[in-house]
Amino acid sequence: MGNVAIRANALVKWFGEGETRTTAVKSASFEAGFGELLYIVGPSGSGKTTLLSMISGILKPNEGNVLVEGKDIWQMKSDDIADLRLHKIGFVFQDYHLFPRLTTVENVAIPLILKKMDWNEAIKVALEYLEIVGLKDRAELQPVKLSGGEQQRVAIARAIAGHPDILIFDEPTASLDGDTGRKIVEFIKTKILNPQRCVIIVTHDSRIYEYADSIMKMEDGKIIGFEQNTLHVV
Amino acid sequence: MSGILKIALKLLVNDKSKFIALLVGITFAVFLMIMMMSMFSGILARSSSSVYNVGAKIWVMDPAVNNATSSIPMPDYVLSHARSIDGVKYAVPIYFGNALVKLKSGTYQAVSVVGLDDATLYGRPELIEGKIEDIYAESAFVVVKDAEFKKLESPKVGTEFEINDYRGLVVGLAKVSSGGLFGIPTVYTTYNRAITYIPSMRFTTSYILIEPKSEADIPFIQQQIKKIGYQALTRDQFVHKISDFYTYQTGMGMNVLMMTAISFIVGLSISGQTFYTFILENLERFGALKAIGAKGHELITMILFQASFTALLGYGLGVGLASGLMILAKLRLPSYAAQVTYTNLIFAFVMVLIMAGVSSYIGVRKVLQIQPFDIFRG
Known part of the structure; x- marks a missing residue:
């Protein structure tokens, strides 16, 4: 494992006030390094997604701070945080959230276009990323015409197209069958992860635990365990 | 983009x-x-086509007039008064009325008749066939060749017809800048022939058209006309009055x-x-x-x-x-x-x-x- 990519210090997040107040994350601290594939695991409602949102600059914590490559992101202005997400962090959402009215290659080009890259250049670069995920021949199709696994790979291509240092996957295998899910994570492990990149996966799919470098367990908003993976597959 | x-x-x-x-x-x-x-x-x-087509700068009328086709005839002294005002270059009467034309086919067609001042023919249309001086010939009429022209069975120069039981003769065809609102053909003749052919009230002058010596004279002319209980409006004011009538009163x-x-x-x-x-x-x-x-x-x-x-x-x-x-x-x-x-x-x-x-x-x-x-x- 290399340098620290993300450091979370005593993060607390609650929703609601008074009697309806619910604390989703309770004083969570951890760090993830470059070259590391970190899993955040735990049952539904354990605070995984809330923690993920806080460390990726999407949800402001009530207490604590998040350092991304040494910078306290929650001290930044909202536009600067958006810029940080655009340039440093790539997201793969559970439901992919691909644009059904755009072609596959246009979906992949979105982060590049948001970075003000020329349209034609962005499409060219997006095609290269589609080639990486093995879907170059599907470039002009709309996402609805792709299988679940293919859509997942398009979402991955979109996430990595912006050259992010940190990649965040939310339940990447939730809507895939076991075999496809394993293939996707294997692909992430072998093709996407590199020494300059940190990958964090939120999952409760125990079938893919074997690919993790380290696994952080959550329950009731607390981090209850952090271990190096003994089932580690290289 | x-x-x-x-x-x-x-x-x-x-x-x-x-x-x-x-x-x-x-x-x-x-x-x-x-x-x-x-x-x-x-x-x-x-609705203002007559005002545009005649083209006079000032129109004198009864204050109760609210659109060009519903004129209220004025006595002759109004014309005399208008001519006596300083700043008036010339003032002429004009007649607007309606008549029935009996066509060769035997059918009747209503027409709008414009009677132009005999001396000056002020407000005459642009002729596309015939000569304007022929309007002084016996029973002469100039027919406007507009969208309604066909309703007169597309007459030619020399065509005869009956108008209010009088003989009519087409001596010219004319064009105007704007067609009328009511979908009937328009014919031009002299003022005297118009008031002869069309049954009239005691007074016959529909409007008095004034040409001022200069634009600066217009307010004074309007003031002098107002003194005798009538109204002098510029072309734009008259158009505006007509528009107001159709917009608000109808x-x-x-x-x-x-x-x-x-x-x-x-x-x-x-x-x-x-x-x-x-x-x-x-x-x-x-x-x-x-x-x-x-x-x-x-x-x-x-x-x-x-x-x-x-x-x-x-x-x-x-x-x-x-x-x-x-x-x-x-x-x-x-x-x-x-x-x-x-x-x-x-x-x-x-x-x-x-x-x-x-x-x-x-x-x-x-x-x-x-x-x-x-x-x-x-």
Whole structure:
């Protein structure tokens, strides 16, 4: 494992006030390094997604701070945080959230276009990323015409197209069958992860635990365990 | 076009059903607004056709006159008074009336008769056939060759007809800048022949046309005419008075305003509702864009662009459709009174911008409210 990519210090997040107040994350601290594939695991409602949102600059914590490559992101202005997400962090959402009215290659080009890259250049670069995920021949199709696994790979291509240092996957295998899910994570492990990149996966799919470098367990908003993976597959 | 606008455009036009619904809504609203306003403009323009065609700078009339065709005859002393005013270069009477023409086929056709001052023929139309001096010949009439010309069985120079049981002879064909409102042909003759052929009241002068020595003399002339209980209006003032009459005293203006408002509401409802549905369906994607790193102002730009693009395209289609229909209508009905004016176009454009503004405001509010965290939470 290399340098620290993300450091979370005593993060607390609650929703609601008074009697309806619910604390989703309770004083969570951890760090993830470059070259590391970190899993955040735990049952539904354990605070995984809330923690993920806080460390990726999407949800402001009530207490604590998040350092991304040494910078306290929650001290930044909202536009600067958006810029940080655009340039440093790539997201793969559970439901992919691909644009059904755009072609596959246009979906992949979105982060590049948001970075003000020329349209034609962005499409060219997006095609290269589609080639990486093995879907170059599907470039002009709309996402609805792709299988679940293919859509997942398009979402991955979109996430990595912006050259992010940190990649965040939310339940990447939730809507895939076991075999496809394993293939996707294997692909992430072998093709996407590199020494300059940190990958964090939120999952409760125990079938893919074997690919993790380290696994952080959550329950009731607390981090209850952090271990190096003994089932580690290289 | 920047990449983000291109994405916005593709999101919009690739959702064909909603895009078409949006376009239809706006096009339909613009079409209705333009049609209503154009018909009204056409009617107003036609209602003042006599004023434009005669072209006098000052019109003297009874103050109770509210449109050119409903003149109230004035006694001769008004003409004498007008001629005596300092600043009047010359003043002439003109007669407006209606008569019945018996055509060769035996049918009757109502005509509008303009009697021009015998001495000067002031206000005469431009002749396209014949000579104007022939109007002094016995029973001579000049027929206006406009959209209503065919109703007189397209007479030629030399054609004879009966007008109010008198003999009439066509000595010339003329053209005028604007056709009349009531769909009947117009004939010109001399003042004296007109009052002879058409039954009149004690007084016969419909209007007195004044040519001032200079523009500066106009207020003084108006003042002097007012002193004897009559009214002198410039051409623009008279046109304005006629427009006011049709707009406010006939109910036509209110009806057009209501129809335009209904068209606007219908268009706004369709486009607003469809655009709102479009935004709702794409809300999660906008949230995903936010999560990826799109800034609020970029999303607002996308929505405004989508709304403006649809609005402008709908506006263009609506104007094109209305204009096309008017051209077709004029081919079938030459007297069809409708004209597209810059005012109509600007008004409809402003209405469309309001539609786009309201529709996008709703969308922008929704998109700004969506939090990327909601996307993670599903």
